[in-house]
Amino acid sequence: MDLKGLLAAKKDAILRKWFDAVLESYPADTSNFLKTKKNRFANPVGYSLTKGLEALFDGLLQGVEIETLSPSLDSIVRIRAVQGMAPSKAMIFPFLLKNAIRGELEPELRGDRFSGEMTALESAIDALALHAFNIYMQCREKIYALQAEESQRLTYRLLQKAKMVCEVQGEDPGTGSSKDTKK
Amino acid sequence: MAKFTAKPNELSKINLTPRRKEWMDTPVEIREHMYCHPAKIKDLQTVDFSHAREWKPADEDWKLPQNWEQIVLDGMQALLKKYRSFQVFMDICVRCGACADKCHFFIGTGDPKNMPVLRAELLRSVYRGNFTLAGKILKKINGARTLTPEVIKEWWYYFYQCTECRRCSVFCPYGIDQAEITMMGRELTNLLGLQIGWIAGPVAACYMKGNHLGLEPHTITSSVELFVDDIESITGIRVEPTFNRKGAEILFVTPSGDLFANPGTYTAMGYLMLFHELGLDYTWSTYASEGGNFGFFTTNEMAKRLNAKIYAEAKRLGVKWILGGECGHMWRVLHQYMDTWNGPADFLEVPRSPLTGTVFDNAKATRMVHIAEFTADLIRNGKLQLDPGRNDHLKVTFHDSCNTSRGMGMLEEPRYIIRNVCNHFYEMPEDTIREKTFCCGSGTGLNASENMELRMRGGFPRANAVKYVREKYGVNMLANICAIDRATLSASMDYWNPGVQVCGAHELVANALVMKGEKERTQDIRLEPLPGEEETENV
């Protein structure tokens, strides 16, 4: 069996380990809730993590382009980007997959048999982590942009009255889309 | 490429797990982006709030007044005496935990002190320690604790991480209302001058000028004029609103935010068009120019003072009854407090729709009707000609505002309206709507921008349910009947569900409303081309 087959066979156990490791970044009461509450609407963070991690795992296994995993990465990173963790802590989750795999496949990975495949896989995980950082930065920038956009939206008519936002082609804070605000 | 060593790697040595401690022993950490800036001294002084001073939440020393402890304990004693519910809520919680995971702030932040039961314990522990015998004797064993400046910081931090949405109380077998506990917590911190700017500013402005933005009469009328111009360019009809007109049948009061903040402005345009089409004998007031009441997020007394102008203006103008625009907390105040604060409004009549003859018995006490009730009644009686096809570019879902749904049971009226003015309406999952609706995450005066991170976390459960209908049905419009929602959900959607827009129910009404003598519509209320009109628009 190649590494891929091995990973597929142990998928559930590896995912559980990975998920548990990610949850360790939350206080005990919280991680318990995130782990046990299954309803996706009552526990959206837990749900997004479970689904997201599984999709990332499957993608890595299939060797898809990292970019195609953006939506799954986004569903996790977008949450962690606003949870008050240091960036290093928020973004550690891709790396924790390495631990999970090595922990779960410890006997099999002894020796050199899979070292080539493992190196490739771990490089892919690193690439995934770098891509996650890009998304993280976009999320953080968005938070700051929201602050500016909101204050414009909240006083839109006042600005318009003061002739500060008319007769220009630009961003309409009312719709979030670009349109001619000229009346 | 470097080979990754197969040895147990370094990562496993990083301890991510926070140490397990009792909540009382976990010191509060005041984190940036989670709180709002303190109030300005002049705003507090305008309304006679005490102990106005410069202080910073991040500083060690909050410059509490010298006798702060006495102030708090006396204040607590007074509140316990005044509100029986407060005393009961302090005593009866059995700590069953049913509420623990129902708060959007806990769900989104993962901070255990955002569990409603723990949020209440922040006050309850001090109550036990100072007002119960068992607590005085047994101290910590009985869950009691001593009042320290740290406790005050903790109160302030967490009572401004509760939007008084009351979702948790829906799940509490005893009906303990955490919103009321938070109100008490805010009253107490207020006694120490610990108010936030985003609330104190609007309160002072409202007190002085009649509305949260501090707009003077000419600014209000000229803003409405801008709407009138836009309506004319969309429909060819010039609507003619009046202001401060004595003898009008109806006084119309709405949150001032809708006069200036997008996308609420489109809802305000909807009101103007609807009233014009009906030939309603109504007037706006530039004095009672605020339906909202940020005083409600400070003290009961302040809320009462700000509310007084509504009846005063209705009396001065000699109207028969009052109609109110789409808002959430405004309605909690009007529906549940106005009558006892500033009533009885016996100089008004029980509201009766001049179009349908329907008598709004539900508003017998307050004499004020929510526009969703009013419009739903019009539609039910066939008084409006509607073309829902004009909203065909929209796939709509509806967010129940906490205050209108849990506070006044208004669940069907907005849905009835939306179903009649739109062809594509999709509900979010059951546990996230109606009485169990998730808060927008930014209510009770927490819609500042400096706490955007808190708002995004708190808004996640709602946004997550929107995401579901967006993926399943292609929903692109989140409708609601609350001015604060319109402002706050816009930011939340922008972060969590880019592409989903936000609107009031009466914006949708305005799109669908076929007005007598109107020109052929090519644009919606946002002045964007209607479906099928894009080409003409570009010519």
Ligand code: SF4
């Ligand atoms: S559900 Fe009610 S009784 Fe149970 S812990 Fe929460 S507040 Fe206390």
Ligand code: SF4
């Ligand atoms: S009232 Fe709302 S915000 Fe406050 S604790 Fe309850 S669920 Fe949370």
